[in-house]
Amino acid sequence: MKHKATFNEVLKEVKQKELIHSYDVIGDIIVIRLHPELESQKEQIAEAFHTFYRKVRTIVAIPLYSHTDALYRIRDLDVIWGDERFETTHKESGCVFKVDLKHIFFSPRLSYERMRIAQKVAPGETIINLFSGVGCFSILIAKTQPKTKIYSVDVNPYAYKYMKENVTLNRVEGTVIPILGDARSELEKLECVADRVLMPLPEEAYSFLPAAVKALNPDRVGMIHYYDVSMGSRDDKLFNTPINRVKDILSSNFGNTIRIEVEEKRIVRSVGPRKYHVVLDLRIVFV
Numbered sequence: 001m002k003h004k005a006t007f008n009e010v011l012k013e014v015k016q017k018e019l020i021h022s023y024d025v026i027g028d029i030i031v032i033r034l035h036p037e038l039e040s041q042k043e044q045i046a047e048a049f050h051t052f053y054r055k056v057r058t059i060v061a062i063p064l065y066s067h068t069d070a071l072y073r074i075r076d077l078d079v080i081w082g083d084e085r086f087e088t089t090h091k092e093s094g095c096v097f098k099v100d101l102k103h104i105f106f107s108p109r110l111s112y113e114r115m116r117i118a119q120k121v122a123p124g125e126t127i128i129n130l131f132s133g134v135g136c137f138s139i140l141i142a143k144t145q146p147k148t149k150i151y152s153v154d155v156n157p158y159a160y161k162y163m164k165e166n167v168t169l170n171r172v173e174g175t176v177i178p179i180l181g182d183a184r185s186e187l188e189k190l191e192c193v194a195d196r197v198l199m200p201l202p203e204e205a206y207s208f209l210p211a212a213v214k215a216l217n218p219d220r221v222g223m224i225h226y227y228d229v230s231m232g233s234r235d236d237k238l239f240n241t242p243i244n245r246v247k248d249i250l251s252s253n254f255g256n257t258i259r260i261e262v263e264e265k266r267i268v269r270s271v272g273p274r275k276y277h278v279v280l281d282l283r284i285v286f287v
């Protein structure tokens with residue numbers, strides 16, 4: 001608490017106190033989401049952050065309303081202080097993740113969600129982690145529950161390169177299997193093999209749902225961790241649209257041959273005014 005008060009003081013000096021919730025510390029890089037109104041004060045803001053985070057070597061800004069690359073989910077970064085570099089190593093839940101923020105998506109804000117999923121996994125499971133980025137979910141699962149096999153798929157060649165490196169760094173070779181490819185075509189090669197499928201691509205996961213169900217082993221009850229975007233208030237109704245979307249898609253593809261049960265649902269994070277990333281843990285029962 002004492003530290004936070006000191007940091008608030010520093011930010012107060014540059015009259016940017018509202019920034020306090022809109023930055024991430026990733027390894028030795030700080031990423032600040034910068035409101036356009038604050039553009040002219042970015043050097044001052046960077047100095048204030050550096051006063052508090054002495055070990056940081058680079059501070060980058062993301063303009064608040066900047067464009068996000070639709071496929072790789074990356075954004076333009078502008079170095080406002082320190083070395084012109086985007087590669088760093090981030091520690092999370094006993095894992096190390098090497099990342100290149102210019103070329104791959106990485107968010108430390110998903111750390112709770114990654115641990116939540118890892119703790120649900122049972123020994124012996126075969127898992128498919130679609131949209132794996134640098135392999136964070138896969139590696140944490142492998143470290144938490146080593147008796148598993150995790151196919152880890154991403155279409156971004158940079159994500160694949162760092163995923164392979166992270167698998168070695170975390171000594172989970174053989175448990176995590178990095179795959180460079182499109183989720184849809186890779187799922188076709190993995191039909192009927194999985195106990196669990198992770199779909200952490202909120203904007204588009206719905207379109208991969210039928211293929212994800214086909215990847216489940218029909219002899220067992222399967223789990224799908226389905227991510228979506230939902231608009232509304234932070235209450236139970238927020239989940240109605242994603243749940244109805246899942247039911248519509250799966251009933252038109254599979255009719256009565258599967259039963260869907262929502263085991264758990266939660267808001268993963270807020271991504272705008274009344275806009276949230278949500279997750280549904282779906283139990284798929286083949287009947």
Ligand SMILES: C[S@@+](CC[C@H](N)C(=O)[O-])C[C@H]1O[C@@H](n2cnc3c(N)ncnc32)[C@H](O)[C@@H]1O
Binds near residue numbers: 135153156182
């Ligand atoms: C939101 S990020 C996921 C981050 C990751 N789960 C983590 O924990 O860091 C989405 C990822 O999906 C990948 N992606 C997007 N479309 C894809 C597709 N059709 N097939 C495979 N990967 C895809 C992007 O390259 C990006 O790395």
